[in-house]
Structure formats: structure tokens, C-alpha cells
Amino acid sequence: MKDGTPEGAMNFRKYLVLAGVTVFAASGDSMLSHGMKQVGGISLHHLSGVISAVLNPWVAIGILLLLAFFATYTAALSWADLTYVLPATSLGYVILALVARFVLHEHVSPLRWLGIAFITGGVGFIAGGPELTERVQDSSAPPPRLANPARAFDSAQGGHGAPHAEVISAPSVSRSEEIPS
């Protein structure tokens, strides 16, 4: 129970939800694919094959895990940007590749290592920034606002009634954000 942290900021529980998005997506997909390979091909003309596929335990667990993925994904979208949550889903590919290499001792080609590096770098880029940018009055990006008290007053006051304040403050926030990074 970490309710001491302010609402809207990233806290331990939110990182846990993002980890759930990643892990459930990766494990659900791999269970489903493992199960479907046992079941074999299903043609559109014999849809009864779908029923026997669902009865396969791997497929059933895969579907449950993907439901869990969808629940955590929608929960994450309720407090974070789409462009913040989506890279987290792709981190699952990295986990799968690492499991293939170090647990299953499969060969991972140099091109795939490059792909892992790209995804990890991209997710690192996102994680370094704020998780929610839609609302200017959001509390997740305090440094630019502290740097300019007058504008901070503007956006805090104008959050509901003055759309022009958003227009003015939005570009200045993104500009001042680029300096430290």
C-alpha cells in the first residue's frame, strides 16, 4: 500500500501494471502459439476445430493470459499516454528472445540482438519522459513549470476555462524539456 505518493505520478503499483502488460502479452502469445501448433491448422470450412483448440490446455491458458493482458493494458491507458504504454508491449518480444537464448539455449542471430537493442533503447527513451502529456495541468512534469513561475500560474489556473493558456505553454514545455536530456 503506497498511497503516500501523489495521484497521477508514476508509482510502484503503476510500474507493476506496466510489467503485467509486458509479461502477459509475451507469455499469452507464446502459450497460444505453442498450443495451436499442437492442435494443428484450422480451416474456415471446419469451424468446429476451434472448439477442440480452446479445449487444449495451452490454448486455454494463453487466452486467459491475453485477457489479463487486455485488463492491464486498459488500466494503463487510463493513466498514461498511448505512446507511453505501447512500447511497453513490445518489450515482451525482448523477454521472449532472452528466454529463448538463456533458458531454452536457442541460437539468437545478430540481427535479432540488434532488434533487441533497438526496442530496449526506444523503451528507455520513453521511460525517461513523462507518462501523460495530454493534460497540461498534470502534475507529472513539474520541472519546466517551476522554471517559469508565471506560466505555471497560467496553466494551473487556465486548466479548465482558458484553452489559450495551453496553446502558449505547450511548446515552451517541450522546448525546456529538451535541454536537460
Next chain:
Amino acid sequence: MKSLYTWSAIVAIVIASVVGDVLLSHAMKQVGDVGTLWRSRGVFAVVRRTLGNFNFFLGVSAMAVSFFCLLFALSWGDVSLVAPAAASLTFIGNAVAAKIFLHERVDRRRWIAAGLVAAGVALLAG
């Protein structure tokens, strides 16, 4: 001719899943922080408010459309082309759509990240 079919299906997957993600994200912003809602009103309030949101319903429908487009694409094209192409193009499409429709501040940092992740997914799944 077959590759034209495959690429049309890939474009359809990308459009449908971008529409689905954007609608779902918009719906969940309307619902509000589910953690806060859960603590104050209980889990049933969360479920009721989410399932009662029309954008949520539309978003899930769009995702279902994208899933069926994926099935069609897989029947025409190779999985090693369809899966990475659709996944990485969806990343780029989502960054553009999030900026235009959700008014997310997609700054240089997020553009670079979207590009890196898209390239990485294409390399990994290819």
C-alpha cells in the same frame, strides 16, 4: 497480384488496430484513473464505467476487425512478412494518430522511440 492482396490486408490491419488503440485510449481517459476509481468506488464501478463507454465498445470492435484482417493477411502472405510489417507500421501509425487525435505531446524523444521500437520489432520478428 498476391502481394498486392497481402499489402492491402496489412494496411487494413494497421488502420484498424490504430483506430482501435486510439479509441480505447480515448475511452480510458474518459473513464479516468481506474486505480483511483477502484479505491473510491470498488471494482464493479470500474467495470461498469469501462464497459458502458461507447468509445470502448468501438475500440474493441476495431481491434476485432484488425484481428480478422490479420487472419486474411496470413492466408495470403507469409507470416514472417505480415507480422513484423503490421506490428512496426502500427507503432508509427499510433504515434501519428496519438499526436493528431489524442493531442499527446509526441516530441522528438517519442518520435525517436517510436522509430527505434518499430525497427526493432521488424528485426526481431523478421
